[in-house]
Amino acid sequence: MRKSIILIYISIFNCIVTVAKDSNLIFSSSISDLNEAFKWSKNTALSYAHDGTDPVGFWYEAALPNREAFCMRDIAHQSIGGEILGLSNHNYNMMIKFAENISASKDWCTYWEINKNDKPAPVDYFNDEQFWYNLPSNFDVVQACFKLYEWTGNKEYLYNPVFINFYEKTLYDYIKVWKLETENLLTRSTHMNTELPFKEETKFNGNRGIPSYIESESGFSLAGDLVASIYAACDAYSKILTIKGDTKRAEFFRNKAQNYKSFINDKFWNNKENYFNFFWSSIEGDFIMKNTPTAGETYYVWFDALETPTKSQTTINRVLVSENNVENLSHLPLLLYRYRMPEKAYEMLYTLRNHDRKEYPEASFGLIEGITVGLMGIQPKASMNIIQTLPQLISNEQWAEISNLSIFSSLVNIRHEGNYKSIFVNNSEKNLNWRASFYGEYDKIYLNGKECSPKYAVDVMGNIYSYIDTEVKHGERQICNI
Numbered sequence: 329m330r331k332s333i334i335l336i337y338i339s340i341f342n343c344i345v346t347v348a349k350d351s352n353l354i355f356s357s358s359i360s361d362l363n364e365a366f367k368w369s370k371n372t373a374l375s376y377a378h379d380g381t382d383p384v385g386f387w388y389e390a391a392l393p394n395r396e397a398f399c400m401r402d403i404a405h406q407s408i409g410g411e412i413l414g415l416s417n418h419n420y421n422m423m424i425k426f427a428e429n430i431s432a433s434k435d436w437c438t439y440w441e442i443n444k445n446d447k448p449a450p451v452d453y454f455n456d457e458q459f460w461y462n463l464p465s466n467f468d469v470v471q472a473c474f475k476l477y478e479w480t481g482n483k484e485y486l487y488n489p490v491f492i493n494f495y496e497k498t499l500y501d502y503i504k505v506w507k508l509e510t511e512n513l514l515t516r517s518t519h520m521n522t523e524l525p526f527k528e529e530t531k532f533n534g535n536r537g538i539p540s541y542i543e544s545e546s547g548f549s550l551a552g553d554l555v556a557s558i559y560a561a562c563d564a565y566s567k568i569l570t571i572k573g574d575t576k577r578a579e580f581f582r583n584k585a586q587n588y589k590s591f592i593n594d595k596f597w598n599n600k601e602n603y604f605n606f607f608w609s610s611i612e613g614d615f616i617m618k619n620t621p622t623a624g625e626t627y628y629v630w631f632d633a634l635e636t637p638t639k640s641q642t643t644i645n646r647v648l649v650s651e652n653n654v655e656n657l658s659h660l661p662l663l664l665y666r667y668r669m670p671e672k673a674y675e676m677l678y679t680l681r682n683h684d685r686k687e688y689p690e691a692s693f694g695l696i697e698g699i700t701v702g703l704m705g706i707q708p709k710a711s712m713n714i715i716q717t718l719p720q721l722i723s724n725e726q727w728a729e730i731s732n733l734s735i736f737s738s739l740v741n742i743r744h745e746g747n748y749k750s751i752f753v754n755n756s757e758k759n760l761n762w763r764a765s766f767y768g769e770y771d772k773i774y775l776n777g778k779e780c781s782p783k784y785a786v787d788v789m790g791n792i793y794s795y796i797d798t799e800v801k802h803g804e805r806q807i808c809n810i
Contacts, residue, residue: 369681414734426439427473438494464541467558471560477711514595518548518610552604566584623653625650653685654686655688668791704717716763717765773809
């Protein structure tokens, strides 16, 4: 059964039971085409969600259409869109399925793709010696689990032993067995932990440990997206450990993350011609396919692994002229808003909506996240116990509103009138903390008509914004404007 979804979530930490039927999420704006895009995305994404009666439990499709399966890479990138649509149970179940299937016999890989029968998808898996696997995926899932905690406040992502084991095995054993320490990255072999030379009868020759998400190229032993994914996982785990009070190990992983970030920015950056290389060959002892823009460069910014706004801007510009498949295009609405390119992001919403492969599940989930997190600027941070808003409408003549949005197991309504006025309605039974933010440096912000002194911060591109923090009590409506 699809679309008549019943979610039952039980948290062992707060003993709250939440029951939700079809998503009551509503988006409306002064832009009719945007309304249609959101409506299409919501209906399409929910059509991929299954109600828990399959052997695998709650899940939604996150792979090639009609495969009836979910893939690590796709779930990592669709999961926040899933949360926006109220698919918390689905996200949690799929993530823990990946986490619990990590094993030494697979060299600390898990299953790349799991089907509705709770089995590794046969198209990608024969046995523990012969299977398809893209190495960035473990790291991508670690980061995704932290992002899910930030959106939901679900401490299972922090404390459940199954997740802890996955994080630890990934960031210690997986790195070691695949020679992904910074000192080994440039000398590691292209094909590892597989019998060589390849035998004709062996399935998935050369695909058991692809060092990239890019599957259309060969002859490389390392790619930039793999290094960026390790950075992101180490950074996410350092934040998890900080929340848990393990300051010593948090510092260890924070330093480890910085080492990978420095590696990318030092080794992969072509300082003379101002671009990032992507594919490295240990056999050649050099980068290959130099100065050829590739969709894989998307992951430099997806994992926020670049050290300066200039490098980020250069990389995004190259991505925009690359031959992007629908999977990469699905990331761009969010990323273009994150990196302060609202006009381009707005265009990308329609590019994706009209793509000839728009039925690929990642497209609709990416649109949902792009509009909600990007255009509406809604960013929950459970680690700080705040919900931030930072609108990016094209003009102050536009307005947009989202209602019945689930954050921290609470329902909120958020409306932006241009980029100068925001309204927050708390429909939950508990008080929430709102960080109302606006791009620009203002000497005052008005909260419910009362003048307040703002604080200031900068986004990833160094753009300054002004904000105030306020507690919104249950059932309360607050207005903030500049």
